[in-house]
Amino acid sequence: MKALIGFSAFLLASASAFAQVPTIADKDLKIAAELRDEALKSSIGYKVVESLTTEVGPRMAGTPGDAAAVKWGVAKLEELGFDKVWTEPVTFPTWKRGTEKAEVIAPYPQPLVITALGFSVGTPKGGLTAEIIQFDTLEDLVKAPKGIAEGKIVFIKNRMKRARDGSGYGPAVSARGRGAVEAAKQGAEAILIRSIGTDSHRMAHTGMMRYEEGVKRIPAAALSAPDADLLENMTRRGKPITVKLDIDAQDGPDYTSHNVIGEIRGSEKPDEYVILGAHLDSWDLGTGALDDGAGIGITVAAAELIARLPERPKRSIRVIMFANEEQGLVGGKAYAEAHKDELKHIITAAESDFGAGKIWRLDSRVKQDAIPVVEKMVKVMEPLGITYGNNRAGGGPDLIPLRGYGISVFSLRQDGTDYFDYHHTPDDTFDKVDKESLDQNTAAYVVFAYLTAQMEGDFGFGLE
Amino acid sequence: MKALIGFSAFLLASASAFAQVPTIADKDLKIAAELRDEALKSSIGYKVVESLTTEVGPRMAGTPGDAAAVKWGVAKLEELGFDKVWTEPVTFPTWKRGTEKAEVIAPYPQPLVITALGFSVGTPKGGLTAEIIQFDTLEDLVKAPKGIAEGKIVFIKNRMKRARDGSGYGPAVSARGRGAVEAAKQGAEAILIRSIGTDSHRMAHTGMMRYEEGVKRIPAAALSAPDADLLENMTRRGKPITVKLDIDAQDGPDYTSHNVIGEIRGSEKPDEYVILGAHLDSWDLGTGALDDGAGIGITVAAAELIARLPERPKRSIRVIMFANEEQGLVGGKAYAEAHKDELKHIITAAESDFGAGKIWRLDSRVKQDAIPVVEKMVKVMEPLGITYGNNRAGGGPDLIPLRGYGISVFSLRQDGTDYFDYHHTPDDTFDKVDKESLDQNTAAYVVFAYLTAQMEGDFGFGLE
Ligand SMILES: [Zn+2]
Ligand SMILES: [Zn+2]
Ligand SMILES: [Zn+2]
Ligand SMILES: [Zn+2]
Structure with a gap:
């Protein structure tokens, strides 16, 4: 009351x-x-x-x-x-989704299942290849030393929590909405997030993201849960992980x-x-x-x-x-x-x-x-x-x-x-x-x- | 014993x-x-x-x-x-899988999730568009009047049964292995089967299929379970359903x-x-x-x-x-x-x-x-x-x-x-x-x- x-x-x-x-x-x-x-x-x-x-x-x-x-x-x-x-x-x-592809180039080449986030820009023609830099959460990315993601692809591995009332969504979804802005502020070329979802199927979850005036617009996509697991497992091995993104999403009239x-x-x-x-x-x-x-x-x-x-x-x-x-x-x-x-x-x-x-x-x-x-x-x-x-x-x-x-x-x-x-x-x-x-x-x-x-x-x- | x-x-x-x-x-x-x-x-x-x-x-x-x-x-x-x-x-x-796309063209245009079956040929360049003809099982296709699928895409909607010992696989998988041969014998241009699987996720199940000497080699693909449901639901409405397949799979050395x-x-x-x-x-x-x-x-x-x-x-x-x-x-x-x-x-x-x-x-x-x-x-x-x-x-x-x-x-x-x-x-x-x-x-x-x-x-x- x-x-x-x-x-x-x-x-x-x-x-x-x-x-x-x-x-x-x-x-x-x-x-x-x-x-x-x-x-x-x-x-x-x-x-x-x-x-x-x-x-x-x-x-x-x-x-x-x-x-x-x-x-x-x-x-x-x-x-x-x-x-x-x-x-x-x-x-x-x-906004128009185009083809969207991702793959690990090295050291463990294999394809990744992704989907572009709504209103993401595309990658340059022919794709964008860069090293992955992994963060536990959006907050960790924000709090990290300035320029930490320079020239890299940010990967946020945070998992959404399952709940009857959907209360896991709010805390997780900020990585989708603001991830690209915060990653760009840290110098990143692109951002990949673990899908905002609770399943473990090989399908990525799309949804809206936003850019900010004056901040570089970088491509943003979500990985399916098993693909986020895969990147985590690769990252744990300690070698630099190089990923290629090829996204041709674009704004329409x-x-x-x-x-x-x-x-x-x-x-x-x-x-x-x-x-x-x-x-x-x-x-x-x-x-x-x-x-x-x-x-x-x-x-x-x-x-x-x-x-x-x-x-x-x-x-x-x-x-x-x-x-x-x-x-x-x-x-x-x-x-x-x-x-x-x-x-x-x-x-x-x-x-x-x-x-x-x-x-x-x-x-x-x-x-x-x-x-x-x-x-x-x-x-x-x-x-x-x-x-x-x-x-x-x-x-x-x-x-x-x-x-x-x-x-x-x-x-x-x-x-x-x-x-x-x-x-x-x-x-x-x-x-x-x-x-x-x-x-x-x-x-x-x-x-x-x-x-x-x-x-x-x-x-x-x-x-x- | x-x-x-x-x-x-x-x-x-x-x-x-x-x-x-x-x-x-x-x-x-x-x-x-x-x-x-x-x-x-x-x-x-x-x-x-x-x-x-x-x-x-x-x-x-x-x-x-x-x-x-x-x-x-x-x-x-x-x-x-x-x-x-x-x-x-x-x-x-x-065998090489290429891009593989399918969509309903009319009367309810929407994309379908498919995957080519192993060793399937591709469609002609630019794709193959034809009307769907639906069969409950491979047996029904075989027993149907000669030439019933002339110029059409056969769709076999049979569902695999879940069982601890996997005993549902054998009866269902014949549609994957022999479907293309039997469909071609009935005059079909291509075949789509409901995936041989027990899930209801939007992923199609691949697996081997075979051709037969002297029988036309037609493209063969599996629909994910939800897409097979969709075709069934469309078919129930009684209007002809036109589907376009675009598969560029091919044999390799x-x-x-x-x-x-x-x-x-x-x-x-x-x-x-x-x-x-x-x-x-x-x-x-x-x-x-x-x-x-x-x-x-x-x-x-x-x-x-x-x-x-x-x-x-x-x-x-x-x-x-x-x-x-x-x-x-x-x-x-x-x-x-x-x-x-x-x-x-x-x-x-x-x-x-x-x-x-x-x-x-x-x-x-x-x-x-x-x-x-x-x-x-x-x-x-x-x-x-x-x-x-x-x-x-x-x-x-x-x-x-x-x-x-x-x-x-x-x-x-x-x-x-x-x-x-x-x-x-x-x-x-x-x-x-x-x-x-x-x-x-x-x-x-x-x-x-x-x-x-x-x-x-x-x-x-x-x-x-
Ligand atoms: Zn929604
Ligand atoms: Zn909604
Ligand atoms: Zn197998
Ligand atoms: Zn096996």
């Missing part, structure tokens, strides 16, 4: 339209429970993911797959009987994709709405089944189940398939910008973007007097194995801009134990989606969406 | 030098038990695999890796104190590699010997840790443990690192041919070529009156969780030629439940080797090698 102290006064003063203590009717709790049980028997979400991964597949921002996904999204929402389906433009710079939005129109307060989000884009290596086909399937299915009821809920429910989450949360930012005059119409929002593992916890971000309503919601989710966490929900990556405006968000927290085995690799494919778990997610989302669309009162606005 | 009936008369008549009922001294059983316990604490085998995969890595027959492996093998056996180390030439045709042999010289009967075998070559995709680095590690370590004893065993122990098993058991055939005048000097033989899973069963192939000695050997292995199987041991792929001459062989049967998750893929890397299991293998091999080198009498010759 800590987060709630201190702003309720502000809230009451500033958001008069949002000052009602929320309540949920018993009959709505009963309908929510029925929807939950219906969801567990449903296979809509699973079919939606199968459809997206089969008929579209990889859909990296700015590629033909992106355009195909937008077309698919509109058609799918229309097919499933949403009341209104539309798109909103999202413009961003693009700006591109306009679209957020795809489907609405179940509310019967009493159609202009107030609940947002269910997921991102439609994926990286290029896999078919984006877990990241974030699953989120698309879960949110679409939850809304569709509500649309099957004899009556529309009181508020509208918007399913937003965000464009280009992967390369900078661009769709999420565009939505917040385009709808900035109606932000108070958003009653709350939740994004599903963590695979298809079962939800085990619900976190909220609501005003303090709304907590009893959240507790009622959790009660309906309890049979799904879900308990209440705290009132500091993040809501999901594409909701960060909305959250920044003080909009209420919820996090339906999934079991991510295996998520980073597949995340951003070629292995993110449909077979990794467990139908039963996906249905459990849909069940939780339908409870959340229905109850928030039905309740009286609000969750507050201007939340910190 | 069934296999033993009927040939003992022949045996007694034809193999007078090999007519002694074997016996094992109690003190040797005691030493074998000590060696077994020593092996469980040892890490030689594990270090040998680490060394081979790190310093050599992929070593497909006829490649620079092959030559590096031979050099490595000689150096490793010398370093480990074998009494005699030598090589014997093995000549064979070679003949090459001479070497069997690498290390001997622990016997103290009493140095010219009689026990063979411990494994193959030194691997496919090119992984580092050949399980196939067959593990076998190399296990057999080298077993012999090395015996070499540490204060006295040499009575008979010699030969560790043979066979050249080019993968592309036709060439090293095994060469050894049998080169040593055909001394076959009776081989007391028995066993090859380790099924990964690093624990041994759970011992099969023998010995004359009937030798069974009591085998039972004593099994008793020493019992604490390792090993029981006796039957007297119809296969012995291992490179021992097929020796077995054909009626030489006794043993099969120390490993748990292969996970073996085909990695077999012939990029994922066959050192991290997949479990040290404890590898040591258990070494423990069983050292018991086998020591007791057979020490026992009085023989296992028979001319066995069927």
